Amino acid sequence: MKLLFVCTGNTCRSAMAEPLMRRRLEAAGLGDQVEVRSAGVAAMPGSPASQGAANVLNAKGMDGAGHMASLLDRELVSWADLILTMGESHKRAIVEKHFNALDKTFTLKEFVDDDPANMAILDQMAEVQEAAQMKQGHFLQDHADEVEALQARYGAGDASAADDLEKLQARLEASVEAESKQMVELMGKLPSYDIADPYGGAQSVYDATAEEIEGLLEKLVVRLKEEL
Template sequence: MILYRVLFVCTGNTCRSAMAEALFRHRLEQEGIKGIEIRSAGVAAIPGGSASEGAIKALAKRNIPGDTHVSKPLDENLVRSSDLILTMTGSHKKAVVHLFPFAMDRTFTLKEFVDDDPTADIYDPYGGDDTIYEACARELEEVLSRLLQKLREHADN
């Protein structure tokens, strides 16, 4: 039974949001946490694309498959069916709220939600080398750990 739906959003849904989805899903599985559905989309995604090579490599280093990811454009159905929408940047948040004003109260940048810092973005590794993707994956892992802690606190209240 799905109790909570989290949607990660970036630009093309091939790097940051794709990695966040895979990393967070893996973390939930490792910890045996059920009832949280994780999805991702992009504000300018081309449907049916794969994750970027750098994202796939960064995930593979963690024994997480990334080669099965299929990019999805952000749409009203995804937004309406999400309890929490976490964007990688402030500009992604603005795009979501502009397109879907009804979701304003559940849309945050990832770092705004976990660290209460609305100005902090997750750096875009697109076009970078493997070290840039690895740095992004590490940053996401750290922030997603805090996200899990925050969701646990919310569930306890």
């Protein structure tokens, strides 16, 4: 299995999650079954871990200076079997650019959440999402000739084609307006699945974030052990 942790710059939260998870996997006897990497949706490749994150890792006997940030790209998204983000914004950024990663991308908190009430809401959201995808698929099938004609006009340099394509996109979105509203309502019933960004905070903030991440990783290892 290939596991990818994602945050913003890959210098704080995911930079800590990667080695912390790797150590837990080795302790659980899963080190040879799960490969772990991390990346950031807005990372500067090669950047070191922030000092606070490095201090956390050094205090746990790890090499805090050895981390180099990676920018999330299509290759990494394709590589991963499971993508766990540190916040909802990272999840949205991935799904918007890589729609095919929808079924394997979750926030870390969401993925290990074992509250029955929350799990029921997430199941409802999955059903609504599936219904919306089916409706959009039917819409595109029903308007296939129109889409093809607009694309041909656009390719031929027809200046008005872009506006007509935008109108078609608006109609496509309107076809799932009810599902969109239902998703918003369901999301409002869920707790926050964000892990606060410690960037720029005191060492105590980094320590608290690391402690939160470690608690979630413990639950993640248990889940992976059951599934592998």
